[in-house]
Amino acid sequence: MEIRGTGIGQGVAVGPVVRMADALPEPVDRPSHLDPEREGERARASLSVVAAELANRGAKAGGAAKDVLEAQSMMAEDPSLIDEVTKLLATGKTAERAVYEAFAAYRDLLAGMGGYMAERAADLDDISQRVIAHLLKLPPPGVPNPGHPFVLVARDLAPADTAMLDLDQVLGLVTSDGGPTSHTAILAREKNIVAVVGAADAATLADGDMVVVDAADDLVVSDPTTEQVAHANERIAERAALEAAPVTPGALSDGTPVPLLANLGSADGAAEALKLGAEGVGLFRTEFLFLDADAAPSVREQQEHYTRLLTAFAGRKVVVRVLDAGADKPLAFLNDAHEENPALGLRGIRALRHSEVILREQLTALAAADAATDAELWVMAPMIATVEETRYFERLAKELGIRVAGVMVETPSAALVADRVLAACDFASIGTNDLTQYTMAADRLLGTVANLQSPWHPAVLRLIADVGAAGAELGKPVGICGEAAADPLLAVVLVGLGATSLSMSPSALADVRASLARYSPDDAKALARAALAAEGAAEAKQAAQAAASDITTARTSAS
Structure with a gap:
């Protein structure tokens, strides 16, 4: 039986299924025999x-x-949640029931907000389960330990469990829920775990079933044939050899350079990214300095962290995104007003303009860190929708000492007027996650519309092509920093559409580097044309695969 989902990375795994234990049952709503204080x-x-x-x-x-x-740890001690628990206890509920109801109400609130906060909602369920287990003196929810290597199958996996997976035992991961940008997927990609997420039919798999988890083909094969297992083992050996190969700069087969950069959320990941061959940083997310804080960090605090990052990448390009927050990532000191549709509200550059002092302080800290180090700092603004926003950011960044200022293209409007946007700044970086979400009108965190969230869709590719063409015409760099760049075949298509650099999770660098080296610039353009001519995402990927196969066949025949 074949089960379809969304593969994370290009890995393959073979092994027996072990299912994650079911969640704890909902605590009974009964009066407590203890007083509320106890x-x-x-x-x-x-x-x-x-x-x-x-x-x-x-x-x-x-x-x-x-x-x-x-962030989860801070959620567990969030004052507003504790206040809600206390209110429920005052009505005579047990601690278990009060925790359950308080977390469930907050979870539903966040889920209704969409975007980043909807992603946090799933984390609340995990915290609630752990607290209730501790109250009842039961083992906390967690990954089973059958005593042999296995493929873990679960509805979804909490970040606390994904982070601590024993990679000597867990061969692969299959979830029925979640999408390519869920915490499970992000951590699986970082830890290089073979994973297929959002595989709804995974619920049919039973303990002991033998499966092949094929992330490259978005596929889980149950009860595979001897031939399928042998083929999977061959691919596992090939990948091991690839990962052991010497690290070289990213380039097409004729030597045309395509710098391969890392997406990072903290300077702590610098050493590992460099070890895996990152030629610089294509997206440094600064949100970790601001989220879950009561006040914006000082200029000095920010400067110290940026300096540490730039020092680690001395002599290399580092692209920093200024704070990408707003209504979908509420910050008390920025904008925590409720909005009916936060994904379309006061976020990104809009929120920063609303509280310009925060943007000025961040740019000041970045400029100071740049002056104190030898890295090549580029700074970009998130969620640009207009040329006027581009001019505003470029003017302010240059005024405060930033030498190279650019924008993220994440909205269809910015892509459609890319020629004018790029004329007003130094570079553009395409965030394919949000660009896909807004182009397809499909929340990237909702599994119900996961089939619409693929960056392979020709509508998304056409917008990327427009930005690439504008960059080529104006001589301005156009990078890709969304998760699309981590797909080895799509990476080639993106270069064919005009991308001049690719940034991704460091664990994806080896696969993308090897894929680029198989194709010439003309090959990349041919793959891009094939994908653009298709009607949908699945058809575009199939068309690119067919074109790649034809190129390989022609090359073999010629030799």
Whole structure:
């Protein structure tokens, strides 16, 4: 049986299924035999224990997992949640029931907000389960340990579990929920775990079933044939050899350079990115400095972190995105007003203009860090929709000492007037995650519309081509920093559409580097034309695969 989902990376795994245990049942809503004060002590103690455990797991895991788990730890001790628990306890509820109801209400609120906060909603379920387990003196939810290597199958996986997976035991991961930008997918990509997410039919898999998890083909094969297992093992060996190969700069087969850069969320990931062959940073997310804080960090605090990042990449290009926050990532000191549709509200550059002092301080800190180091700093604004916004950011950045100022193209409007946008700044970087979301009118965090979230869709590719053409005409660089760049075949198509650099999770660098080296500039353009001519995302990918096969066949025949 074949089960379809969304593959993360290009890996392959073979092994027996072990299913994640079901969640704890909903606590019974019954009156407590203890007084509210005693129940409150129980609740606060368990919340504190879980917060400390999550923080400790984050410290051990490092990287993106550290940021995610630290945020979860802070959620567990969020004053507003604790206040809500206390109110429920005053009505005579047990600590277990009060925690369940408080977290469920907050989860539903965040889920309704969409965007970044909807993604956080799933994390609340995990925290709630851990707190309730501690209250009931039960084992916390977690990954099973059958004593042998296995493929983990779950509805979804909490960040705390994904971050601590034993990679000597967990061969692959299959989830029925989630999408390519969920926390599970992000951490799986960072840890180089073979994963297929959003595979709805994974619920039919049982403990002990033998499966092949093929992330490259977005496929899980249940009860594979001997030939399928042998082919999978051959590909596993090929990938191991690829990862062991010497690291070289990204380039097409004729030597045309295509710099391969890293997407990072903290300076802590610099050493690993360089080890995996990152030629610089194509997207440095600065949100971790601001999120879950009561006040914006000082210029000095920001400067110290930016200096550490730029020092690690001395002599290399580092592209920093200024704070991408707003209504879908509420910050009390920026904009926490409720909006009915935050994905289309006061976010990105709009939120920064609304609180310009925060933008000025961030640009000042970046300029100071640039002056103190030898890296090549580029700074870009998020969520640009108009030429006027581009001019505003470019003018302010240059005024405050930024030498290279650009914008992110994440909205169809910016792509459609890319020639005028690029004429007003130094470079553009395409964020394919949001560009796909806004082009297809499909929330990238909603599994119900996952079939519309593919950057392979010709509508998205056509917009990318427009930006690439504008960059070529004006002599302005056009990078890709969305997850699309991590797809080895799509990476070639993106270069064929005019991308001059690609930025991705460091774990994807080896696959993309090897893929680019197989094709010439003309080959890349041929793959791009094939994809653009298709009617839908699946057809575009198939067309590019067919074109790639024809190129390989022609090359073999010629030799």
